[in-house]
Amino acid sequence: MPIPTTRELAEVAYAAYGTSTGHKNYQGLPMPAWSELTDRIQLAWIEATAAVVTTTLVGLTGVSDSPIPDVGDVVLVLVDPAENNGATEAPAVVTRVWNETTVNARVLHDGPRQSWRTSLVYRETLDGTEGTPAIWTWPGGGN
Structure with a gap:
């Protein structure tokens, strides 16, 4: 199984957030689909996901360097x-x-x-x- 990109993980995180809130945003309004989010909001999810992934990898491995960057990192x-x-x-x-x-x-x-x-x-x-x-x-x- 290939390792998911940061963007793919951000989409998973966004979907999980939707599942946990009944697909409502913080205002209680229906959440748009990932593809309907603005570039800025998608980027915010990607950045948040990258921070979690980086923190997790450093915690698990003690190594902060990954050999090859990916779009969205x-x-x-x-x-x-x-x-x-x-x-x-x-x-x-x-x-x-x-x-x-x-x-x-x-x-x-x-x-x-x-x-x-x-x-x-x-x-x-x-x-x-x-x-x-x-x-x-x-x-x-x-x-």
């Missing part, structure tokens, strides 16, 4: 602190996987700004890579 990138509420790192959702170390991602700044990064290259840690916008690492990857 959440990684960390360096950002300008002036555009990120003072923080030098921000989460980014993988939008394209070129190979096991190179991805494109949408950066989720702590604020209204969002940006895209292309051809990001993996590093075990973001330490010492300040000023290099084309680097990504896994959450918990040494920082």
Whole structure:
């Protein structure tokens, strides 16, 4: 059986949430089907699922690095602190996987700004890579 993608797991989580609430949202209104959700809401479910998966894998294995990212995985990138509420790192959702170390991602700044990064290259840690916008690492990857 192939390992499900983060997106597939997010769909499972959304369906389970629906089952547990009688397919009602937090307002008590009927939940839309996954395919009817906006991209932003789907992305929120994918990000939440990725966080749970990452936490579970780290807890089970003690290893936070997965060798190959997948579309929908959440990684960390360096950002300008002036555009990120003072923080030098921000989460980014993988939008394209070129190979096991190179991805494109949408950066989720702590604020209204969002940006895209292309051809990001993996590093075990973001330490010492300040000023290099084309680097990504896994959450918990040494920082």
